[in-house]
Amino acid sequence: MTHDGATDQLTFQDPVERFARITPPKQRQPEPGLDEDLTPQADRGESSYRGTGRLEGRRALITGADSGIGAAVAIAFAREGADVALSYLPAEEEDAQKVQQLIEDAGRRAYLFPGDLADGQYCTQLVSEAVDALGGLDALVNNAGRQIAVEDIADLTDEQWQRTYDTNIRSIFLISQAALPHMAPGSTIVNSTSIQGYQPSTQLLDYASTKAAINNFTKGLAQQVAAQGIRVNGVAPGPIWTPLQVSDGQPQEALPEFGKNTPMGRAGQPTELAPAYVFLTSPESSYVVGETLHVNGGMPSP
Ligand code: NAD
Ligand code: MG
Numbered sequence: 001m002t003h004d005g006a007t008d009q010l011t012f013q014d015p016v017e018r019f020a021r022i023t024p025p026k027q028r029q030p031e032p033g034l035d036e037d038l039t040p041q042a043d044r045g046e047s048s049y050r051g052t053g054r055l056e057g058r059r060a061l062i063t064g065a066d067s068g069i070g071a072a073v074a075i076a077f078a079r080e081g082a083d084v085a086l087s088y089l090p091a092e093e094e095d096a097q098k099v100q101q102l103i104e105d106a107g108r109r110a111y112l113f114p115g116d117l118a119d120g121q122y123c124t125q126l127v128s129e130a131v132d133a134l135g136g137l138d139a140l141v142n143n144a145g146r147q148i149a150v151e152d153i154a155d156l157t158d159e160q161w162q163r164t165y166d167t168n169i170r171s172i173f174l175i176s177q178a179a180l181p182h183m184a185p186g187s188t189i190v191n192s193t194s195i196q197g198y199q200p201s202t203q204l205l206d207y208a209s210t211k212a213a214i215n216n217f218t219k220g221l222a223q224q225v226a227a228q229g230i231r232v233n234g235v236a237p238g239p240i241w242t243p244l245q246v247s248d249g250q251p252q253e254a255l256p257e258f259g260k261n262t263p264m265g266r267a268g269q270p271t272e273l274a275p276a277y278v279f280l281t282s283p284e285s286s287y288v289v290g291e292t293l294h295v296n297g298g299m300p301s302p
Contacts, residue, residue: 185229238296
């Protein structure tokens with residue numbers, strides 16, 4: 001148990017009951033959406049994630065670190081002993097500052113780098129500024145992503161297609177390319193893919209296909225750099241309650257049922273993803289390379 005009574009991630013319990021089976025009301029935020037305005041609030045592990053020293057002294061860059069899964073990973077990394085550079089959009093400053101405070105509360109350093117990952121120049125500049133601030137780079141988490149549902153291919157614009165591809169997959173290529181020269185043996189890259197990469201929803205043609213591309217890129221790059229002692233892996237979340245879903249990521253009428261179609265019967269919370277990223281970044285996963293770790297409440301995956 002933690003100080004305020006919430007059970008931490010290492011307490012044995014019924015996983016079905018660990019978090020409420022939420023029925024989110026219809027709601028809409030403009031893209032990118034803020035955790036601050038999410039109803040109900042999501043759990044990023046603020047009062048529950050317990051560190052056990054597994055990332056002591058690591059220097060990590062995390063994209064999309066202001067909210068949702070990225071925020072949960074940033075909080076967990078800090079409590080495991082890592083310093084963290086956070087990338088996010090300028091509109092997310094408030095969410096980012098809250099995560100920065102939580103990292104500092106854990107006794108670690110946090111550096112903020114707002115910018116647009118669809119801009120290639122920001123991607124490469126982000127890496128060099130993060131390396132300067134952190135004094136090096138051992139861990140990269142390519143987690144940022146945009147998801148805008150469009151029901152009919154006739155209404156999917158080329159502009160949206162391009163922006164989704166630039167944000168979700170081109171940025172991973174550019175950031176990884178810029179980061180690798182700074183990474184010593186033992187360093188890691190973890191990319192956020194999705195169950196959508198395997199089971200695409202009809203209204204997510206652009207998004208889901210980027211997630212398949214991320215998964216494939218992860219497995220290819222992993223083989224390329226494995227002999228250098230750098231491990232590249234992916235995490236494929238299922239339905240997780242985050243601002244992505246309420247900023248046109250889902251049709252609004254789908255929100256009350258979000259996550260109930262999983263074998264576990266409920267949506268996941270961002271903090272339930274954090275241990276997967278910690279595992280793939282820590283030395284204990286030394287022989288795990290090019291793997292996709294599915295965290296999705298039981299949805300069958302290859
Ligand atoms: P989120 O909205 O909290 O996080 C996504 C983040 O991506 C945003 O906070 C934002 O900072 C960043 N981002 C988006 N566009 C950007 C841009 N142009 N420039 C810079 N940053 C940008 O939502 P989340 O659900 O935590 O998403 C994190 C990752 O998890 C995404 O890659 C998403 O595809 C993936 N994922 C989420 C789910 C889910 O159900 N929530 C399921 C599978 C995969
Ligand atoms: Mg956000």
